[in-house]
Amino acid sequence: MRNEEIKGELSALRAEVLALAEARKQAESQTTPQAQAIEKTEEETEAAAEHEGFMGQVRELVELLEEELKETPVVSGLVIFSVGILVGRFLR
8 A cells, every 4th residue: 555655646746747847838938028028128228328328428519519619709710611611622
């Protein structure tokens, strides 16, 4: 009887291990799309942060250029612009 009890218990344990393995596979297949969605959201957030960082730098550059234009006298600005146009024509 003792051997039969052990064999019965072993077969019950094997069945339980198979059921747990199957449940684990199902759980992994269900979490994979969720994990992919979370990863995609994180990538989009990082891309948006990089874009905002770049746009912030562009805004800062534009503000600096505006300040420089305000500080530079109009005649000097026109002379520099004209020289730039002439040099551009000669380099063609």
